[in-house]
Amino acid sequence: MSISTKTLGLMMTLVLWSGIAAGQGPTLPTPGDELPPDMTLPTPQGYAPANNTSLGSATDRDGLGGMESLPAAQDGEYDLTGDGSCPDGGGFWNQIAPIESTGSWLQRGFWYAEADAVIYNRMWDRADTRYAAQDSAVNNPPVNGVSLGFNPIFLNTNRLLILDGGQPGEDAAVRATLGHFLFRDSRNRDHSLEFTAFGSGEWNQERVITSDQPFGLFVPWRIDGGNTSFDNSSRQSIEYDSTFTSFETNYRVRQRLRSDQLVMDANGSWHRAANTGFEREYLVGLRFMQLAEKFDWQAQDIAVTGADGEYFIRTKNNLIGFQMGTGLTYQTSRWSVSALPKGGVYINDATGSIFLNYTADDTHDANLRLTGNDLSFVGEFKIQGRFHITPNTALRAAYEMMYVTSVALAPSQATFLPEFSYLNTTGDPFYHGTSFGFEAYW
Numbered sequence: 135m136s137i138s139t140k141t142l143g144l145m146m147t148l149v150l151w152s153g154i155a156a157g158q159g160p161t162l163p164t165p166g167d168e169l170p171p172d173m174t175l176p177t178p179q180g181y182a183p184a185n186n187t188s189l190g191s192a193t194d195r196d197g198l199g200g201m202e203s204l205p206a207a208q209d210g211e212y213d214l215t216g217d218g219s220c221p222d223g224g225g226f227w228n229q230i231a232p233i234e235s236t237g238s239w240l241q242r243g244f245w246y247a248e249a250d251a252v253i254y255n256r257m258w259d260r261a262d263t264r265y266a267a268q269d270s271a272v273n274n275p276p277v278n279g280v281s282l283g284f285n286p287i288f289l290n291t292n293r294l295l296i297l298d299g300g301q302p303g304e305d306a307a308v309r310a311t312l313g314h315f316l317f318r319d320s321r322n323r324d325h326s327l328e329f330t331a332f333g334s335g336e337w338n339q340e341r342v343i344t345s346d347q348p349f350g351l352f353v354p355w356r357i358d359g360g361n362t363s364f365d366n367s368s369r370q371s372i373e374y375d376s377t378f379t380s381f382e383t384n385y386r387v388r389q390r391l392r393s394d395q396l397v398m399d400a401n402g403s404w405h406r407a408a409n410t411g412f413e414r415e416y417l418v419g420l421r422f423m424q425l426a427e428k429f430d431w432q433a434q435d436i437a438v439t440g441a442d443g444e445y446f447i448r449t450k451n452n453l454i455g456f457q458m459g460t461g462l463t464y465q466t467s468r469w470s471v472s473a474l475p476k477g478g479v480y481i482n483d484a485t486g487s488i489f490l491n492y493t494a495d496d497t498h499d500a501n502l503r504l505t506g507n508d509l510s511f512v513g514e515f516k517i518q519g520r521f522h523i524t525p526n527t528a529l530r531a532a533y534e535m536m537y538v539t540s541v542a543l544a545p546s547q548a549t550f551l552p553e554f555s556y557l558n559t560t561g562d563p564f565y566h567g568t569s570f571g572f573e574a575y576w
Contacts, residue, residue, distance in 0.1 A: 238390070240390075240525055241526065241575050242525060242526060242575060243526060244314065244576075245313065246315070246328075246573060246574065247312050247573065247574050248313075248573040249572060250530075251307075252307045252309055253568050253569070254305060254536070254565040255567050256376065257564045258299060258543055258563045262298050262299050263297045263299065264294060264295065264296050265370070265372060266354075266364065267289060268345045268346070268351055269289045269290050269291045271289060271290070272289070272352050272354040272355065273354070273355050273360070274355060275360070293343055295351075297372060301339045307332065307335030308332070309332040309571075312329050313328030314327050314328070322389065323388060323389050324390060325386070326385075327383070330380075330382045330384070331381055333378055333380055335378065336375065337375070337377070339373075345369075348435065349367065349436075349437060351368065353365055353550070357548055357549060357550065358550040361550045362497075362498045365436070367434060368434055369434040370431070370432065370434075372430065372432075373428075374429050374544065375427065376543075376544075377426050378425045380423040382419055382421035382457070383420055384418065384419030385417065385418055385419060386416070387415060388415040389415060390413065394406040394407060394409055395407055412462060413463045414463075417458070417459045417460075417476065418456075420454070420456060420457070421453075421454070421478060421480070422453070423451075423453045423480070424451065425453070426448075427449045429447040429448075429547070429548065430446050430447075431444075431446075436494070440494070441492070441493055442494075443491065444489070444490070447486065449484065449486040449542040449557075450542075452482070452484070453481070453482045453512065453538075453541075455479050455480030455510075457477060457512070458477070459475060459476025459477070460476070469520060472517070473516075474515070475515045477513035478513075480510045480511070483505075484505065484506045484507070484542040484559050485557075486506075486547055487503050487504070488503075488547060488552065489501050489502075498550075502552055504547075504556065504557035506559045508540045509540065510540040511537075512537070513536070514535065514536045515534070516534040516535070517532060520573075526574060527572065527573070528572065529572050531569065533567075534565075534568070535567075536566070538562065538564075540561075541561045542558060542559045
């Protein structure tokens with residue numbers, strides 16, 4: 135190879151390296167840019183910010199004469215001036231993009247808080263429950279194992295007292311979470327401890343029925359079994375109310391985004407872009423949940439005018455247990471979509487009280503306290519979307535559902551055979567709806 139060829143090869147190599155170094159220089163942020171602001175790098179040892187902010191002199195080390203003046207770098211900031219005051223003579227150190235991950239830009243802080251308004255629709259039974267009708271045929275027992283007494287096809291009335299299994303419809307609950315960041319592990323996952331309170335929703339429905347003739351209402355055989363009940367009454371009313379509260383403490387492990395990627399614009403400039411992708415998270419924790427209900431059933435003019443009856447039922451389910459959960463999130467620099475299931479098995483310490491009183495007859499009154507213990511399951515699932523307004527604040531919305539098994543529901547305890555009463559814990563209410571909220575880190 136001749137000397138001239140070696141010289142030409144060396145010159146081309148220098149040109150290429152200088153082009154790469156210039157291309158790696160960070161671009162200044164522009165309004166609307168979905169990237170974090172320019173971050174800082176550690177100041178090189180022995181580096182002192184330059185006092186001269188002009189790049190226009192012909193003696194500039196990098197030969198950048200004629201460029202517009204840029205402000206000098208402040209203490210601890212990344213030097214974009216190319217002044218050359220750092221040890222490498224203003225070379226490669228001043229040209230590389232800032233080394234900062236968007237994964238670290240989002241959700242920065244030692245504490246975080248989340249708050250949601252949850253609008254749940256509650257379904258407590260797969261079928262409607264019927265308590266009275268203006269037809270004595272409802273007193274007929276099943277025939278050959280088939281109950282025909284309360285089928286509307288076989289009744290001569292449309293006056294029915296019914297609790298809807300899909301009612302009372304929706305109500306709003308509130309959920310709040312306070313969390314504390316513990317540490318970040320070598321796999322770029324955040325470990326945190328959090329406490330969540332959930333509740334204040336109240337689901338209620340009321341029904342009233344009167345007979346067109348005095349003493350014309352009857353209780354179905356399925357409930358009274360032919361015993362003394364509210365048969366031959368003129369008016370009946372029922373009120374059903376259900377509430378729940380929940381407290382949980384969880385240990386959460388949440389993955390973060392990978393380091394940024396460098397993207398070249400059409401004009402040849404480089405900029406940082408979030409390396410979007412999927413993130414996994416896991417949680418384990420303890421949870422206490424209380425499901426409390428009341429059912430009030432009243433009747434007026436039972437057989438004779440002025441003879442009334444009251445049937446008050448209260449149930450309470452205290453569930454405590456261990457839960458686990460996971461999640462998968464598709465995260466970008468500004469928004470994310472997540473699927474988050476969790477569930478656990480709980481010990482249910484259930485109690486119930488029954489108070490039955492007739493104003494004209496004390497023989498069939500009752501005042502009972504019932505107890506029961508069961509294993510229950512509580513499962514939740516939600517699909518959540520999140521939009522980051524700032525790196526540390528975000529708005530979010532979700533579709534959610536919750537399923538609870540083996541609990542004592544108040545309407546299921548209604549029976550006019552108090553000496554054989556027991557606490558029925560076969561209820562399995564289902565909740566589903568939407569939530570809207572925000573989160574903040576500091």
